[in-house]
Amino acid sequence: PFPDWLVRAGRRALADTGHDAGEVERYTPDTALVNFYDEHARMGMHQDKDEVSRAPVVSLSIGDSCTFRLGNTDDRNRPYTDVTLESGDLVVFGGPSRLAFHGVTAVHPGTAPPGCGLDAGRINLTLRETGMAG
Numbered sequence: 001p002f003p004d005w006l007v008r009a010g011r012r013a014l015a016d017t018g019h020d021a022g023e024v025e026r027y028t029p030d031t032a033l034v035n036f037y038d039e040h041a042r043m044g045m046h047q048d049k050d051e052v053s054r055a056p057v058v059s060l061s062i063g064d065s066c067t068f069r070l071g072n073t074d075d076r077n078r079p080y081t082d083v084t085l086e087s088g089d090l091v092v093f094g095g096p097s098r099l100a101f102h103g104v105t106a107v108h109p110g111t112a113p114p115g116c117g118l119d120a121g122r123i124n125l126t127l128r129e130t131g132m133a134g
Contacts, residue, residue, distance in 0.1 A: 002031070002032075006029065007028060007029060009058075010058045011024050011027050014092060014094070017092045019092075023055075023094075026055075028055075029058070029127035029129050030130055031127075031128045031129075032127055033128065034124070034125055035124045035126075036122070036123055037064075037104065037107045037121055037124065038120070039109040041121075041122075042103070042104055042106070044103050045069065045071055045076040046102070047100070047102075048099070048126075048128070049099055051128055051129065051130045051131055051132075053128075054098055055094075055128075055129035056092050056093055056094030056095075057093040057094075057127070057128055058091075058126070059125070059126045059127075060089075060090050060124070060125045061090075061091075061122060062116055062117065062124075063112040063116055063121050063122040064087070064107050064108055064121055065084055065086045065087065065111040065122075066084070066122055067084060067085075067106040069082050069083075069102060069103050069104070069105050070082075070083060070091075070100055070102050071100055071101035072100060072101065073097075073101070076101050080101070084108075088113075104124075107121070
């Protein structure tokens, strides 16, 4: 079974980013995707659209910082915004941004804070409600 503490963490992220109480209560992630990025890793612009559910996606960064590119919902082209995500930063894709194209253009070696559990690299933990649990 999916860990209750991760469900609670996802709900807390939604609440902290202004989602309404009903949406927070209904949010039940059933999958956690874990990606490890070394100093050379990148992830091209893509949409998170494989899930049946259109519930928000919650993404947590651990380790080295990265340049995260958040784009538009139409295509991989401009407009987009580059944001530095540091260890502990959380991103929530909900509402109109749920299908925004996004990717990682660079990992910044040597930026992981002491005590985060990683000497090098970056872990991204993404909570998703696939709509397929049952």
